Amino acid sequence: xxxxxxxxxxxxxxxxxxxxxxxxxxxxxxxxxxxxxxxxxxxxxxxxxxxxxxxxxxxxxxxxxxxxxxxxxxxxxxxxxxxxxxxxxxxxxxxxxxxxxxxxxxxxxxxxxxxxxxxxxxxxxxxxxxxxxxxxxxxxxxxxxxxxxxxxxxxxxxxxxxxxxxxxxxxxxxxxxxxxxxxxxxxxxxxxxxxxxxxxxxxxxxxxxxxxxxxxxxxxxxxxxxxxxxxxxxxxxxxxxxxxxxxxxxxxxxxxxxxxxxxxxxxxxxxxxxxxxxxxxxxxxxxxxxxxxxxxxxxxxxxxxxxxxxxxxxxxxxxxxxxxxxxxxxxxxxxxxxxxxxxxxxxxxxxxxxxxxxxxxxxxxxxxxxxxxxxxxxxxxxxxxxxxxxxxxxxxxxxxxxxxxxxxxxxxxxxxxxxxxxxxxxxxxxxxxxxxxxxxxxxxxxxxxxxxxxxxxxxxxxxxxxxxxxxxxxxxxxxxxxxxxxxxxxxxxxxxxxxxxxxxxxxxxxxxxxxxxxxxxxxxxxxxxxxxxxxxxxxxxxxxxxxxxxxxxxxxxxxxxxxxxxxxxxxxxxxxxxxxxxxxxxxxxxxxxxxxxxxxxxxxxxxxxxxx
Numbered sequence: 001x002x003x004x005x006x007x008x009x010x011x012x013x014x015x016x017x018x019x020x021x022x023x024x025x026x027x028x029x030x031x032x033x034x035x036x037x038x039x040x041x042x043x044x045x046x047x048x049x050x051x052x053x054x055x056x057x058x059x060x061x062x063x064x065x066x067x068x069x070x071x072x073x074x075x076x077x078x079x080x081x082x083x084x085x086x087x088x089x090x091x092x093x094x095x096x097x098x099x100x101x102x103x104x105x106x107x108x109x110x111x112x113x114x115x116x117x118x119x120x121x122x123x124x125x126x127x128x129x130x131x132x133x134x135x136x137x138x139x140x141x142x143x144x145x146x147x148x149x150x151x152x153x154x155x156x157x158x159x160x161x162x163x164x165x166x167x168x169x170x171x172x173x174x175x176x177x178x179x180x181x182x183x184x185x186x187x188x189x190x191x192x193x194x195x196x197x198x199x200x201x202x203x204x205x206x207x208x209x210x211x212x213x214x215x216x217x218x219x220x221x222x223x224x225x226x227x228x229x230x231x232x233x234x235x236x237x238x239x240x241x242x243x244x245x246x247x248x249x250x251x252x253x254x255x256x257x258x259x260x261x262x263x264x265x266x267x268x269x270x271x272x273x274x275x276x277x278x279x280x281x282x283x284x285x286x287x288x289x290x291x292x293x294x295x296x297x298x299x300x301x302x303x304x305x306x307x308x309x310x311x312x313x314x315x316x317x318x319x320x321x322x323x324x325x326x327x328x329x330x331x332x333x334x335x336x337x338x339x340x341x342x343x344x345x346x347x348x349x350x351x352x353x354x355x356x357x358x359x360x361x362x363x364x365x366x367x368x369x370x371x372x373x374x375x376x377x378x379x380x381x382x383x384x385x386x387x388x389x390x391x392x393x394x395x396x397x398x399x400x401x402x403x404x405x406x407x408x409x410x411x412x413x414x415x416x417x418x419x420x421x422x423x424x425x426x427x428x429x430x431x432x433x434x435x436x437x438x439x440x441x442x443x444x445x446x447x448x449x450x451x452x453x454x455x456x457x458x459x460x461x462x463x464x465x466x467x468x469x470x471x472x473x474x475x476x477x478x479x480x481x482x483x484x485x486x487x488x489x490x491x492x493x494x495x496x497x498x499x500x501x502x503x504x505x506x507x508x509x510x511x512x513x514x515x516x517x518x519x520x521x522x523x524x525x526x527x528x529x530x531x532x533x534x535x536x537x538x539x540x541x542x543x544x545x546x547x548x549x550x551x552x553x554x555x556x557x558x559x560x561x562x563x564x565x566x567x568x569x570x571x572x573x574x575x576x577x578x579x580x581x582x583x584x585x586x587x588x589x590x591x592x593x594x595x596x597x598x599x600x601x602x603x604x605x606x607x608x609x610x611x612x
Contacts, residue, residue: 001101001141003200006168010201010228010267014287016258017062017103017232017270018055019280023247025051025066027276036078038070041090048094054277056098059284062268063098064144065091068107071131073119077110085134092138103144103170104135106157113152116183121156128160136165145171146232147206147272149182151190158197170268171199172230174206175216177411178466187216191223203230206272209249210236210257214264221265228267233257235274247274255282262287314413316356316385317468320497320526326588327608328387328499328528329601330358331378333369339377345598350384352602353609356414357382358499358590361389372403376410387414387470392442400442401455408450408465415469416499417442440486440493443469447494471495473527474549475503475512484516491525498525499590501549502532504556504574506581526587531579531604534571535594537561572600579608 001009009015025031030040030047040048048066055063070088075081088104095102109127111119132143143165145157154171161169173181173190180186187204194202202224204216213233220229236249254271261269269287271279319326329349334342346357357378359371375386388407392400407415417439446469449456453464471490477483487498503509509529516523534540534552537560544552556574563570571594579589589608593601 001168002166003168006142006170006200007226007228014258014262014266015061015101015268016059016280016284016287017268018052018060018064019271019275019277020235020273021051021055021064021066021105022068023273024054024276036069036075036080038067038075038087038091039078039080041066041087041094042083045090045094048091049097052095052098055280056100058277058281060098060100060270060280062101062103062142062270063095064103064105064146065095065135065140066105067091067131067135068105068146069110071106071109072127073109073111074107084130088131088134089138092135092140096139101141102139103142104132104138104140104167106131106135106143106145106161107147108149108153113150113156121152124153125156125160125163128157129164132157132161133164136167140167142168142170142200145169147172147174149174151181151183151185151193154190154194155197158194158199162198168200170201170203170230172203172205172232175204175208175212177208177212177413178463179212179216179219180463184463187219188223191220195224195227199227201228201230201268203232203266203268205230205232205270206234209233210254210260214257214260217261217264217266229265230268230270231261231264231266232268232270232272233275234272235276235279249274249279251278251282254279255286258283258286314385314468316387316414317496319355320587323587325583325586326355326528327353327591327605328356328358328588329354329591329593329598329605330360331374331593331598332360332596333371333374335368337369339369339374342374343377343381345593345596346378346382346384348598348602349605350382352605354384354591354602354605355588356385356387358387358416359389361391372407372410372412375407375412379411385414386412387416388412389416389418390442391418392439393419397456401445401450404446404450404465404467405461408467413467415446415467416472417446417469417495418472439471440489443471443490443493443495468496469494470497470499473498473500473512475500475508475527475529476549476551480512480515481519483512484519487516487525488520495525497587498527500527500530501547502530502543502592503582504550504552504578506578506585508551509582509585528588528590529582529586530590530592531575531582532592533575533594533600533604534560534567536567536571537563539567539571539594568600572603575604576607579604583608 022037025037030044031037052063067088072081075084111117113119113124143161148154158171171194175181191202204213207213210233213231217231235247258269359375361371371388375388378386419439445456446467450465455461473487474483513523540552540557540560543550560567591601591604
């Protein structure tokens, strides 16, 4: 099938492709995540055929071969480079047994091209030509170059295909959560360049899920002209549960998005990782029976409006923007190099329903692991978003910006900007305690500079960051007028949410809101109110008398004294009652685990429930 024949095929209705072949084989126990899935063409051919047929029976009219990593570089890692032709040829033969059109799947080489790696472009083109030549000769109907993150590699793959066959060539890229490829190319750059080189269809696969793919599709449509578009998302963003990688999107959800992709101009629709036969069946039904959909499109914003778009770049930001009640829980980094207990606690909190984990930075000025590593590990291994606490004490302006870029590179997007605890109260009272920039200044630095693609001096940082910054608010401040004034400055500086100190009465929030709105109008900033369960009467007295900004009402302190040995259960009951009352008053909760008891925090999360 050449390019003209492909365009004719998809002219009247979208062509439904298959789903995640690799993840389907893994789910059936036929392969390991780190194994050579392509070797199954030789070792377990019947299992491969079964997956192909399941997709075809679900409605797929285009099946991909099990040859995603069957190039010389990838096969060499498994000692199979000498069997390249056999693996690819057999892959086409097995896909043919499904009785539908066959796309020869060509994934990335899994090596870096110069100047980022040691593989020259000529070598890359030769490797692609070698694999694609076998696929074409074996009888593939089209060539699908997919899941690409390097535009230079896409160029070489496309030109390699043109040099060895006359089949239609489809190229799809994968994008990070910032709507850029791993090497920084934007959807418009990818589409424009590939169309210029004569691609027969272009689009996006894999990535962070259907919503992002739909957004990117709209951008590509403006630059693809008459070239058919392709949309093949993962079944939602991947998350690790124990030793498994899971994808949360339901079949019905993928079905809804199939129609949305078609409405946005996609001519080829399918799925990627985590998309099984049941998802494809739902997509087939949705494409056959169109119905009215209400799916929000979130187009990329220009740099000058980046700070307004920032709230849409994280799940936490989106929930707050939509007015959904959220619950975050604070965790302290470990005092050693071991993170096992911390990750176990994070798993418990996620299972309880927490929307995000707040990772503190040297709380009470005590030495602990820097929070970037815990935040990254929690997101990577537990699959729940984090809020990175970012105190400004002890950081000069140079280090502040470098630390923020490092956090962004690790995929951390939610920030909590605060002054930080003074070093004199902690482990190292003689440590430097300088402050180069106040919290409002840091908020402005994030929203007005970094999120616009420049540093504080106005020099380009290459690509804009996409932080969602939050601030602190003291609802029980002794000088309420000053606190309201400070919060208004933080709002003007770009704060997207606020976290409060522990609170023991919903009246505190009501009073603060009234005072603020009398001075500055409606308080629209989402406030996540601090909830810290009391453990003993002594704990209550300490917080009331020694922790600035915290006031424990007399009746609660009396109740804790009367509780005696039942202080922990009484404190938890008080916290749950307060949290339920706050659900009608606040944007969410900022739960703090008393003395590291994350099981207690989980009970509050479960009892109150977020809107996730």
